[in-house]
Each structure stands twice: as structure tokens, then as C-alpha cells.
Amino acid sequence: MSTWTEEYRKKVVSADQAVSVVKSGDWIIYSYAANTLPVLDAALARRTPELQDIQLLAGVSMRPHAIIKADPRGEHFTWDCVHFSVIDRKYYEMGRAFYIPLRYSEVPRYILENISRVDVLMVQVSPMDRHGNFNLGPTISHYRASADKAKVIIVEVNEDMPIAHGGYGHTLHVSEIDYIVEAGHTGMPQIPSLEPAEVDQQIAQYVLQELRNGDCIQLGIGTMPNALGSQIAKSDLKDLGVHTEMLVDSYVEMFETGRITGRKKQIDRGRMVYTFAGGTQKLYDFIDNNPQVAGYPVEYTNDRSIASMNDNLVSINNALEIDLSGQVCSETVGPKMISGAGGQLDFVDAAYNSKGGRSFICMESTYTDHEGTKYSRINPLLTVGAVVTDTRPMVQYVVTEYGIVNLKGQTTWQRAEKLISIAHPDFREELIQEAQKLKVWRRSNKR
Incomplete structure (x- = not known):
């Protein structure tokens, strides 16, 4: 003994x-x-x-x-x-x-x-x-x-x-x-893999077109990142790496189809790095005694100086709202809490500071309340009470089902123009009028 x-x-x-x-x-x-x-x-x-x-x-x-x-x-x-x-x-x-x-x-x-x-x-x-x-x-x-x-x-x-x-x-x-x-034997909590909506698939398709062989992937929580993972699994991308916060089922799918090898990573080569995981039993079985998967404390996975050591770090996360200056809210609807900041800002920062890295903030252009009223997620100003998750200088790519724009290095009028171009068509004219009131709309802008 x-x-x-x-x-x-x-x-x-x-x-x-x-x-x-x-x-x-x-x-x-x-x-x-x-x-x-x-x-x-x-x-x-x-x-x-x-x-x-x-x-x-x-x-x-x-x-x-x-x-x-x-x-x-x-x-x-x-x-x-x-x-x-x-x-x-x-x-x-x-x-x-x-x-x-x-x-x-x-x-x-x-x-x-x-x-x-x-x-x-x-x-x-x-x-x-x-x-x-x-x-x-x-x-x-x-x-x-x-x-x-x-x-x-x-x-x-x-x-x-x-x-x-x-x-x-x-x-x-x-x-x-x-x-x-x-x-x-108390089992493991299961998070079922939900079928992504068509709009999630459309947004994921825009991001997929920006990915390259050898990219190191971080997916946030939600159906859109999972939709992207499924699309990557069906693509011809190769030698992808993983350095993420949360490990989910779509990573297993990408690994099993040969998309993920980790061979191009600069640190933890060949290993899928994460700090916590949640999904179906398939994910837990994949983690079990698998030396190709490496769990670390969050001060390692999410630290900018560490994560950005991997070239071509790509961060894909969801958002709830963005204003015309580029401020992103991913935590609340007005003052009502929905999720939290989590590691989104960590990876937005790390991806941009990675050599060849890219950061994508993704969201459906609208949402509908319980009474059937439709609202734009792209607004002149953030809704009263909404919190800023990602400050406007931090944000790089923004994606909706209507397209993808890059806000880095853009003036206030350029940001307004780009964001309105990917807003739902039903709200674009109203957004232009509000942009004029905020003095971020040039007379020479295309209408």
C-alpha cells in the first residue's frame, strides 16, 4: 500500500x-x-x-x-x-x-x-x-x-x-x-450540439473565406462558432492549430476530418490547448487520456503575450450589439445581463497582436423580441445600459449575414459607412440619418 x-x-x-x-x-x-x-x-x-x-x-x-x-x-x-x-x-x-x-x-x-x-x-x-x-x-x-x-x-x-x-x-x-x-458515477453534464440556423451558416461562410492553411483557431461560445467549426471540417483547410478558451464538440469534428494537426503552431505544437471544455459525451471521451489535448490555467491560455506567440491566431466570437463607432457589447441587452465578458477581449487583443492574426466579431444583424418586433443589432449608440465589452480601437473584423468589414485604422465616418453596409437593409436609411446627427456621415458618402 x-x-x-x-x-x-x-x-x-x-x-x-x-x-x-x-x-x-x-x-x-x-x-x-x-x-x-x-x-x-x-x-x-x-x-x-x-x-x-x-x-x-x-x-x-x-x-x-x-x-x-x-x-x-x-x-x-x-x-x-x-x-x-x-x-x-x-x-x-x-x-x-x-x-x-x-x-x-x-x-x-x-x-x-x-x-x-x-x-x-x-x-x-x-x-x-x-x-x-x-x-x-x-x-x-x-x-x-x-x-x-x-x-x-x-x-x-x-x-x-x-x-x-x-x-x-x-x-x-x-x-x-x-x-x-x-x-x-455522477456522469458529465451534456451540452447538446444544436443545429445552426441558416443565418449562422451565412455568417460562418464569410469567416471561412478569410481562413488560411496553418491558422490557429479560437472559437467562442454559441451556435455560430459551432457552425463555422462544422464548415471548417467539411473544407479543404489543413494543418490548423487550436489555442482556445473553451473546447467544444466542433473541434473534435475538425480533428477527425484531418483539418487540425497543430503542426504549424509556434508553442504547444501538435496539441489542442484549452482551459475548460463543455459539450457532449463525445467531447469528454476525446479529452480522456489524449496527449494531443492540453489543459492549462486561464492565465496561460488567455494571456495575450502567450496566445499571440502562435502566428495566424484567429479569434471568432459572438456579440449582441455594436454602435457606429465600433464599440461592441457581448454581455447585456440594455442593462439586462445575458452572459459576460469572458475571454472575448483577451482573444480580440491576442489575435490582432499575433503575426498574421485576425479577430472576428460575429452577430446576426437583427433580433426579434417576444412580441415579434424586429430590432437592429447595429445602432447609432449602444442601448442605454449596455456595457462595452470590446472598446472601439480593439475591434478588427465585424461580420453579419450581409457581409464582413474591417474597422482597424478607419475614421469615424468610414466606420459608420462600413457598419451600415452590413446592417439589415430595413434599418440602413434610419442609421444614415442618425449618423448625420452624430456628425459621422460625410455628404460624399455613397447612398
């Missing part, structure tokens, strides 16, 4: 015993993305009546949480979220979730320097290996920094978690863990 096995056995407790260390006023690093906590979450929910003012730092929820159901009014637990998924957005609409404005690359530093304390880290892990290591599976992100700051570390062992190869920071050692909860 190894020393690590003996230590493991000493630290195994029930979920109720593990959460008994939580006390009122604690700050807890909680579930993130695919690393959910179904067993610890249920145990903590059972303690709801006796706890007050618990702060839970979480994000990109892929499973509902028992503590929210146990505390619907937020009288005991506060859900502090670094990025909203559909589930987190429901918590927000309940008045239960609060957003943490950030650049994703800086989250480990926020934890180490800006959060006053981390009382407890709860994290889901794979079973311990013979060297005493618990693998973090699909979510590396900020967990290493969290472990360095936490007073108490509790792991929930999921027998179904894939074993992720990595660069660093993708494991926790039994010697640094306080309590181990054996959860058995």
Missing part, C-alpha cells in the same frame, strides 16, 4: 461531514462549467437553515443547483458569477445571481490578490492516480489559484470524469486536500 493510498483513506468522509466545516460568512469557490458538485451541492443545501451570508463564486453552470432551490430568495447563499450560462441567467432573473466584471485571463490574479479570502474550495475531480494526483478533467481554469488561496480544500470524486493531459495546473495532490468525498 502506497503512502498516498493511506493518506487518501484518512481523508475520505461523507458529503455531510465535508460541508460541516462551512460556517456563516464563508467565501466558497464553487462549481464551474463541467466540474459540477451534485453530491456536495445537495449536502450543502441541507444546511441552508443554519447558514447565513455564504458567498459562492461560480460560473458557466451546466447543472441546476440544490442550494438555489433550497434558498430561492437568496437569504442564505449569494451566487457570485464570473460568466452566465442559461442556468445562471435564470438565477439572475430570480434576483439570485450577481455578475463579476472581468477579463477571464485575470481571474486567477483576482482570486490571489483581489478577493479578501477563500475559506473553502469545493471542486469535482477524477479518481486519484497511483502518484496521489486528482485530475481536474475538463476544467482547469482558475482552480490552481483557488487551491493556493483556500483555507480548506474539499474534492468530490466523480468516477466518470475524463483524465485530461495538461501543461500545468491540471491536478491537485492528495497531500494538499483536506476532505475527499467519493461520489461514485
Whole structure:
């Protein structure tokens, strides 16, 4: 019997015993993305009546949480979220979730320097290996920094978690863990691959025409990036690389069709680099014990100076709104939170600073509300309450179903002209009139 096995056995407790260390006023690093906590979450929910003012730092929820159901009014637990998924957005609409404005690359530093304390880290892990290591599976992100700051570390062992190869920071050692909860087979949360709409396919086609052999790809979250991934898989592009924030199913599709080799990358050659992953079981099976996939902490994947070391880094992300000066909002509709900044600004910056790199902000030209009224996503000014995710000097290519334009180095009147040219035709005349009022429309502009 190894020393690590003996230590493991000493630290195994029930979920109720593990959460008994939580006390009122604690700050807890909680579930993130695919690393959910179904067993610890249920145990903590059972303690709801006796706890007050618990702060839970979480994000990109892929499973509902028992503590929210146990505390619907937020009288005991506060859900502090670094990025909203559909589930987190429901918590927000309940008045239960609060957003943490950030650049994703800086989250480990926020934890180490800006959060006053981390009382407890709860994290889901794979079973311990013979060297005493618990693998973090699909979510590396900020967990290493969290472990360095936490007073108490509790792991929930999921027998179904894939074993992720990595660069660093993708494991926790039994010697640094306080309590181990054996959860058995709790599965992995599934994000189904949705069929992209026709407009997503149209936008993806414009981006596809700008891609070249040997590009290093970063895809954001959403149906349009997934549509592009599927189109790339069917293309004749070759020797693509991957340096991304989130790994999704479309990367597997691109790899299996031979589009991705990573041979042209300048760093992590031959490896698909990511910081967290979420998708179907096919994705988790692809990650499992695959040395061609490398998980890193987010301060590595999203750092501009590191990511831009790869030539031809291409960043493709979604947006909700853009104004005629080029300010991009990808987080809110007016003041209403939808998602978060995430790593979009990180990769917009990194792609432009990469030799041969390109950054694409993609969005449908309009959206329709519940009453059937259509609105333009390209507006004279951002909607009141909307936040700026990408400042106007940062933005390079903008793409809608009506075309693609490059805003870099363009004057205010050129930006207005280019953006109006890819707006929905029903709104172009109105946008021209508003541009004139804003004094960003030349009389000599083409009509």
C-alpha cells in the first residue's frame, strides 16, 4: 500500500461531514462549467437553515443547483458569477445571481490578490492516480489559484470524469486536500450540439473565406462558432492549430476530418490547448487520456503575450450589439445581463497582436423580441445600459449575414459607412440619418 493510498483513506468522509466545516460568512469557490458538485451541492443545501451570508463564486453552470432551490430568495447563499450560462441567467432573473466584471485571463490574479479570502474550495475531480494526483478533467481554469488561496480544500470524486493531459495546473495532490468525498458515477453534464440556423451558416461562410492553411483557431461560445467549426471540417483547410478558451464538440469534428494537426503552431505544437471544455459525451471521451489535448490555467491560455506567440491566431466570437463607432457589447441587452465578458477581449487583443492574426466579431444583424418586433443589432449608440465589452480601437473584423468589414485604422465616418453596409437593409436609411446627427456621415458618402 502506497503512502498516498493511506493518506487518501484518512481523508475520505461523507458529503455531510465535508460541508460541516462551512460556517456563516464563508467565501466558497464553487462549481464551474463541467466540474459540477451534485453530491456536495445537495449536502450543502441541507444546511441552508443554519447558514447565513455564504458567498459562492461560480460560473458557466451546466447543472441546476440544490442550494438555489433550497434558498430561492437568496437569504442564505449569494451566487457570485464570473460568466452566465442559461442556468445562471435564470438565477439572475430570480434576483439570485450577481455578475463579476472581468477579463477571464485575470481571474486567477483576482482570486490571489483581489478577493479578501477563500475559506473553502469545493471542486469535482477524477479518481486519484497511483502518484496521489486528482485530475481536474475538463476544467482547469482558475482552480490552481483557488487551491493556493483556500483555507480548506474539499474534492468530490466523480468516477466518470475524463483524465485530461495538461501543461500545468491540471491536478491537485492528495497531500494538499483536506476532505475527499467519493461520489461514485455522477456522469458529465451534456451540452447538446444544436443545429445552426441558416443565418449562422451565412455568417460562418464569410469567416471561412478569410481562413488560411496553418491558422490557429479560437472559437467562442454559441451556435455560430459551432457552425463555422462544422464548415471548417467539411473544407479543404489543413494543418490548423487550436489555442482556445473553451473546447467544444466542433473541434473534435475538425480533428477527425484531418483539418487540425497543430503542426504549424509556434508553442504547444501538435496539441489542442484549452482551459475548460463543455459539450457532449463525445467531447469528454476525446479529452480522456489524449496527449494531443492540453489543459492549462486561464492565465496561460488567455494571456495575450502567450496566445499571440502562435502566428495566424484567429479569434471568432459572438456579440449582441455594436454602435457606429465600433464599440461592441457581448454581455447585456440594455442593462439586462445575458452572459459576460469572458475571454472575448483577451482573444480580440491576442489575435490582432499575433503575426498574421485576425479577430472576428460575429452577430446576426437583427433580433426579434417576444412580441415579434424586429430590432437592429447595429445602432447609432449602444442601448442605454449596455456595457462595452470590446472598446472601439480593439475591434478588427465585424461580420453579419450581409457581409464582413474591417474597422482597424478607419475614421469615424468610414466606420459608420462600413457598419451600415452590413446592417439589415430595413434599418440602413434610419442609421444614415442618425449618423448625420452624430456628425459621422460625410455628404460624399455613397447612398
